[in-house]
Amino acid sequence: MDVLVIGAGPAGIGAAIRLRELGFDAHVIEKAPELGGTWRDNVYPGCACDIPSALYSYSFAPRRWSAAFSGQPEILTYLRETAAAHGVVPQYDTEMLDATWDGSRWQVTTTSGVLSARAIVSATGPWHEPKIPLDASVFEGEIFHSARWRDFSGRRVAVVGTGASAVQFVPEIQPGVDQLYLFQRTAAWVLPKPSVKLPRSVVFGLLELFSFGFRHPAVMKVVQRLGLLHLRTIKDPALRAALTPDFVLGCKRLLMSNTYYPALAQPNVEVVPHAVQGFTADGIIGADGVELKVDTIIFGTGFHFSDPPIASKVHVEGKSLADVWRGSPQAYLGTSVHGFPNLFLLLGPNLGTGHSSAFTIIETQLRYIASALTALRDRDWPVADVRPTVQAAYNSSVQVALQRTVYNAGGCTSYYLDENGRNSTMWPWSTVRMMRRIRAFDPDDYFIEAAQASDVDAGTDSPAAEPSARA
Numbered sequence: 001m002d003v004l005v006i007g008a009g010p011a012g013i014g015a016a017i018r019l020r021e022l023g024f025d026a027h028v029i030e031k032a033p034e035l036g037g038t039w040r041d042n043v044y045p046g047c048a049c050d051i052p053s054a055l056y057s058y059s060f061a062p063r064r065w066s067a068a069f070s071g072q073p074e075i076l077t078y079l080r081e082t083a084a085a086h087g088v089v090p091q092y093d094t095e096m097l098d099a100t101w102d103g104s105r106w107q108v109t110t111t112s113g114v115l116s117a118r119a120i121v122s123a124t125g126p127w128h129e130p131k132i133p134l135d136a137s138v139f140e141g142e143i144f145h146s147a148r149w150r151d152f153s154g155r156r157v158a159v160v161g162t163g164a165s166a167v168q169f170v171p172e173i174q175p176g177v178d179q180l181y182l183f184q185r186t187a188a189w190v191l192p193k194p195s196v197k198l199p200r201s202v203v204f205g206l207l208e209l210f211s212f213g214f215r216h217p218a219v220m221k222v223v224q225r226l227g228l229l230h231l232r233t234i235k236d237p238a239l240r241a242a243l244t245p246d247f248v249l250g251c252k253r254l255l256m257s258n259t260y261y262p263a264l265a266q267p268n269v270e271v272v273p274h275a276v277q278g279f280t281a282d283g284i285i286g287a288d289g290v291e292l293k294v295d296t297i298i299f300g301t302g303f304h305f306s307d308p309p310i311a312s313k314v315h316v317e318g319k320s321l322a323d324v325w326r327g328s329p330q331a332y333l334g335t336s337v338h339g340f341p342n343l344f345l346l347l348g349p350n351l352g353t354g355h356s357s358a359f360t361i362i363e364t365q366l367r368y369i370a371s372a373l374t375a376l377r378d379r380d381w382p383v384a385d386v387r388p389t390v391q392a393a394y395n396s397s398v399q400v401a402l403q404r405t406v407y408n409a410g411g412c413t414s415y416y417l418d419e420n421g422r423n424s425t426m427w428p429w430s431t432v433r434m435m436r437r438i439r440a441f442d443p444d445d446y447f448i449e450a451a452q453a454s455d456v457d458a459g460t461d462s463p464a465a466e467p468s469a470r471a
Helices: 010-021 073-084 164-176 200-210 217-222 227-229 237-242 260-264 309-311 323-324 358-378 387-403 431-437
Strands: 002-008 027-030 096-101 106-110 113-117 117-121 142-145 156-160 181-185 269-272 276-282 283-286 290-294 296-299 314-316 344-345 383-386 446-449
Touching: 002 010, 002 113, 010 027, 010 073, 010 200, 010 358, 027 113, 096 309, 117 358, 117 383, 156 164, 164 181, 164 260, 181 217, 181 283, 200 431, 217 227, 309 323, 314 383, 344 358, 358 383, 358 431, 383 387
Parallel strands: 002 027, 002 117, 096 314, 117 344, 142 296, 156 181, 156 296, 181 269
Antiparallel strands: 096 106, 106 113, 276 283, 283 290, 383 446
16 A cells, blocks of 8 residues: 555644645555544543634534534534545554564554555544553453543542643533542643634634643733632632642643533542542542541543653664654654654644644644655655654754743643653744644655666765665
């Protein structure tokens, strides 16, 4: 095949549609029995998009959403209908076990056999693999991550984590339990959630204007007064103090809810302002050493953002992508990685924003990937590998710009930072700048292996694995 697309969530579906329109034989594999990605996996009560629905669709398949922030069932239906309308039928129940570059093609071992492709598009997404940072194996009650939701019968529930998922499901489960303990390591900013539906262009413009604050923490300190005003709905001074963040708005992921604070104020809810220290057979122990007896533990602790599992499964000359990254993912334009030819990452390193839609990022990258693959096909260039100096210069500029943003200078520690303390997640500029920067493939940025030896141009850099010829 021309291109193997790994994953059938929003990124993989979009990749298949775009590449097939251009005449590529794009084959999609999906380890689950159905498509949908994170919108298939996350079925917890109250699951919904926290980006306005007007932006949460492909530009080529707009939808009239039922709400300003649509729920998981409607989003999953949209993905299914869009895939069906464009004839995208993934190869289901097929998990990638290993992908090895043989010098000209990717040889991909899957649970359904071995596949061979000129190029790989990784569309596994950052909201894929749940992260449980603690060993709770000693606990004998019901226990699960919010991304692996199941109905539970317990009456005394502990929720670990106060991120985007917890803000949505805690108000939903609170009325049905006898006692809910919410373990909060760090208080999060929660803004009111608007219900007004606006046109796509208006929403995009407003969010781009709002993004100015992410790049200027002093401005965001003014905006966070809205969060402080929202906090005043909590009448108990002690609870309000526990829920008041000690960092600048935007340093962690923005949260929006009109029901979260009212739920926390109910008599059957106790906010535990500590991290979790450990577990017992029938309880959970906070960092203060106090054990609370519970029969159900729900982790709302996010996903493996900066250590994606797929990185350990992609190999060139015996080294995996994880080996090369060493805990700090880097890619050129968040898309190409030096030393891994003909590999393209969707929603890759440093492409996250605090305000725009994943669909916007995906389509921006797909224009670039389509441009690259079209150039290779039309010019009969079999292999492209981004130059190390180009990749290094780009990532250096990203890291310099990030130092001035609220993500790095807002006074918090977030999942935006990888295990080495480097921000491997966020984009430091506007979405408009991203769309302009990640636009068209430039062959000068890459080592291009030519089909004919007469097309040689030695270039100025030395690739990790010297090809026979470069154009």
